[in-house]
Amino acid sequence: MVSEEPVAMEVEPTAAPAAGEEEEDVQDLMELADEASALPADKQVPILISLIKDEKADVPRYGSKAVSIKERAVYDLTRAYCAIKEYNEVVNFLTGATGKAFFDNINRAKCAKLVRQVLDIVCSLVPDQLDMQEQICNNIIEWTRSEKRTFLRQRVEAKLASILFLQKDYASAIELIDRLLRELKKLDDKQLLVEAHLMESKIHFALRNVPKAKAALTASRTAANAIYVSPSLQASIDTMSGTIHTQEGDYNTAHSYFLEAFEQLDQMNNRDQAIPCLKYMTLCRILDSLNKALKLSAKGGVGATSDRSDVDISGMITGRQGVKYAGRDIEAMLAVAKAASRRSLKEYEAVLNEYSSELQDDLLIKHHLQLLQEQLLESNLIRIIEPYSCVEIEHISKLIEISVPLVERKLSQMILDGKFQGILDQGKGQLVVYEESEKDSAMEKGLEVIANMDAVVTSLFERSKALRTMML
Template sequence: MTDGDQMDTEPIEAVAASSAPLEDEEEDCSDLATLLDSCDDLASASDKIPVLESILNEPANRYGPKASAIKERAVYAVARAYCEDNRFDDVVTLLTGTTCAAFFANITKAKTAKVVRAVLDAVCALAPDQLDMQAQICRNIISWCQTEKRSFLRQRVESKLASVLFQQDKYGESVAMVDGLLVELKKLDDKQLLVEVHLVESKVHHGLRGMAKAKAALTASRTSANAIYVAPALQSQIDLQSGVLHCEEGDYDTAHSYFLEAFEQLDQLDDREKAVPCLKYMMLCKILDGLSKALGISATGAAGIRSDRNEADISGMISGKRGVKYAGKDVDAMSAIASAASKRSLKEYEAVLSKYPHELQDDLLIKHHLGTLQEQLLESNLIRIIEPYSCVEIDHVATLIEMPLAVVEKKLSQMILDGKFNGILDQGKGQLIVYEDSETDKAMENGLKVIDNIDKVVSSLFDRSQALRSMMV
């Protein structure tokens, strides 16, 4: 069921009666069409805005089929013009202010919902970085919907607001909005919107590092999606979120397959903006998978980092048409990370992070895994350096690894506490003393198990004796 079908529609008889007089007489809207076409010849957005506003507020108050179609196009055009002219305050009040008030009052509620949603989507696409403006325009529309008692449109906009709040890292507000919205939607059984809201819920819980809740929300989204037709754009987002959660669990092969599904769908839709992150995630999975085999690292921590293998299989991540079509700084950044990780060069790795801060640090998934990878590479290199020694100066270790002394000293103490190797730091002499790994004493372990078992037998016999005494008394 579409939003238009659900909308608080007016009775068919009333709509037909209101539009009958306009259909009987020929409606002349040539002047409005001429004004709208003239905007194409104007170079600046500031020149277009007065013309477009005059169409919406024309004195004749024509709202027949032809005039309404022209004014609908004018609403979209004025929203684009406001964004191009950086008049974001006017964008916020566009739909709920006086500019579109007369137009919305003279068209059906279903048509109003369509226009409002189309304008909101267009504004978010034209000004993706203006999250405060997007949140404010959503709140204005929600207040207007509550006043006009347009529940279905309000729910759609609340879903969009929850997504915007997530992008602003306001996870608490986003979760509260999603929880309230889900209660309403489950009563109405609006599966299309349930798919979208559960998907937002999964993203928010992932941002909060609540993987169990994120997986549960994604499962609920998939369950609702199985009952309806899901557009390729939305299906790609579901596959993308599935890949993200599998990547967090360290299942890089499965994550790569989900990212590939999402990438191919977005590539067919020619949505470069959303396809590039999928390609970056695919490259990230290849890097992590290759290094997990070479170093034994995992999503939960370093293990087996004394591997003798020197190369990680991270070749063939981009090639052919894909590499040409999506070439740019994002792909270059991931390729540079792959090169540095393959060489195990921390200095080159940190240089890449400094060179591409926007491409590597703005994304939550990439930032988290690259940070973990950096720590694990540092541990791997430190163990490789100190392995031949029983006693080594910390300053010498810092010189070999080309990192500040304080950072190396802190990391070594952390590794000792985590049991990555046996040793102590002699800070007075500035030395690291490494102990040989001693084999565990099996006789001691077996002796402790025997004592534990004897303790259980004696305790059982004592309990039985107590029971016999109580029976005799």
Template sequence: MSSFLPATTDSIALALEAKDPSEGISILYRVLGDPSSSPEALRMKEQAITNLTDLLRQENRAEDLRSLLTQLRPFFSLIPKAKTAKIVRGIIDSVAKIPGTSELQILLCKEMVQWTRDEKRTFLRQRVEARLATLLMETKEYSQALTLLNGLVKEVRRLDDKLLLVDIDLLESKLHFSLRNLPKAKAALTAARTAANAIYVPPAQQGAIDLQSGILHAEEKDYKTAYSYFFEAFESFNALEDPKAVFSLKYMLLCKIMVSQADDVAGIISSKAGLQYVGPDLDAMKAVADAHSKRSLKLFETALRDFKAQLEEDPIVHRHLSSLYDTLLEQNLCRLIEPFSRVEIAHIAELIELPIDHVERKMSQMILDKKFAGTLDQGAGCLVIFDDPKTDAIYPATLETISNVGKVVDSLFARSAKIMT
């Protein structure tokens, strides 16, 4: 029996008709073994590669996809560079769809970067390096990703490849945000927007820019602007049926909660667009909104416990909810201690339904932050609240007088300067 099959439509049809995926994969490998390099044979081989990539992905054979990319290198020298780039990126994307392959993807990208350097395929190398930087960021290898991007961004700016530049600037913004360097994150996002304004940007990429804009505005506590950006991102992703739509919607709901409009959350979820994405993420935000509306810390903690994956493990939501929890706790504590001049900490902890040590720690922090005047008598287990000290009116009056005298002196100096000239 021949070790290869001719690269024809019949051979590909034979692979598609195979009852067992393994048999289909074996037939397609034999089609790729056809030594013919006629235009028709090359076209059929391209089709075989696409089908083989899909089958290997369905079977979760990530290592086979990696070795396929190595095996195809002689074939890449026979086809145009643009087609090579499409095939390479398609195989890398397929590996990415197989769970638990982060390390393999990084290894695969590094191998391809080396091959593209040897073959002097600059266009493909830059895109694979951008993909590698994304993978390094996802695995929290921030310094490596940043080093790679710094070299890449200079090279791409020189070539003026605007579309790739948008991707790189956006990735750089996400990297700096992960490193908590907000000024650089904003600068990189502005650069991405500037590059995007000069070209046509695909809707998915525009959605990613809007999503990042919303995240940065939310970080600056400008939740109303952040909401509008998240809404734009949601519109883009929803039209494409992209899974990122649910995250945009989740962050929209977060913004509503943060500006004390938690009552709007249920309406957004029950809207036509919201109903498509009903699931744990939206249930988590609804639980937080209910807790916020009722100003109940107990319900808040229950929501955090029941929806840990959606709230605690999402760094963006977690950061904002931590701040919201602190505000809610302070408001509740201030309301509870208001009638007292001296009260047992255990009694306050019982009223607010939280552990005593947690309440005691929070109260000491509030006293240091001058949220109220008082002291903790830990020996007696009590909180002593002082009367608000009356501010002496003489100090502001003195400051105002000094300010007015300063203005008079400046005015006299200006007049004397005119006379002298």
């Protein structure tokens, strides 16, 4: 009972000022912020630094409204430095005396949010300056280590891993992400675990290690089931799932994942990420339709000798959502679909040249369009050599409009893969095609008998070995 009275006396003097008094107290800060917003970027810098330092006050103010104004000033200062291309000054501010004085007087959660927001602003304004982004992250990590801010360091390391991934420095990225995951599993930080496992999946996929990419994605989904995941992160997970299924050739499942991601991104009006998802959806439709047509042709069914296959993606493009994203990216996919429908290799190559940036810059689309080109080349070659038992390679080259060495290499590959039976007579420059002979059922049954006898003998040997061991 005696201790209650002194506590009451201590709380009274630190009570928050009235609303009118607080507004009057930060009026000069608001005037500085308004003054800076009306000036060019290079002239904003000294005013914003003066605002953050709070030079006009005898003692720097860190009330709720003062901190809010200074926080916005930090973001404006970051944008100003990026506008005048003085990226190193962003690092100097974050790790220097001005930034340190401000960060030391705000709580750790707000400090972490502010640093991450500054990083996001830099990455969004200058996405091509990856070396500068890496330098900023490394400097911030050093600062967090000295200040012993573990959670903030882990967040920045996750960002650094994504930057190393964009730089295609996969060895450093996977080393960093593995070390980070070991720490996160001890702390059980589910939110960051989801992001880290997703980045791990992307790195392994870039290294063409699909099983590990799939395992990392499963771990990311497992962690995501235990927490609330933002729509943008869920869209990234669905996009990665679609990417892996596309790599495995399951185009229908991949299309459904890309559709889920596209709908979420469309609701958020995230055009930059929604367009690639729409392109992936059309790619899956094109590949699935062409594969069905080629399988039907290989079986000799209806349309086996047809020069066209139905590849219709107009429904996705002309829909309510698709029309909103009309542009060269969508035109490129439509052109690919038309060339694939006609099975015209020449038209297909013309499309790749015309829309090179839209089709070749994306690794997923580039890889599968190369596979599509190989399929079109094979189907065209099979259609050309089908009527012949012996044909000159130069004649095939003229018909398909590809150089003789490339035709020879592709035909030899198709023979080795069992696409048709024949030999290349390079001395005469001819391709000799054999008729498909009936399978020798007697030889196949003989091979089965030999395999069964081998299994029996092996089993008897193991049993005799076990008996000898028991007798000894």
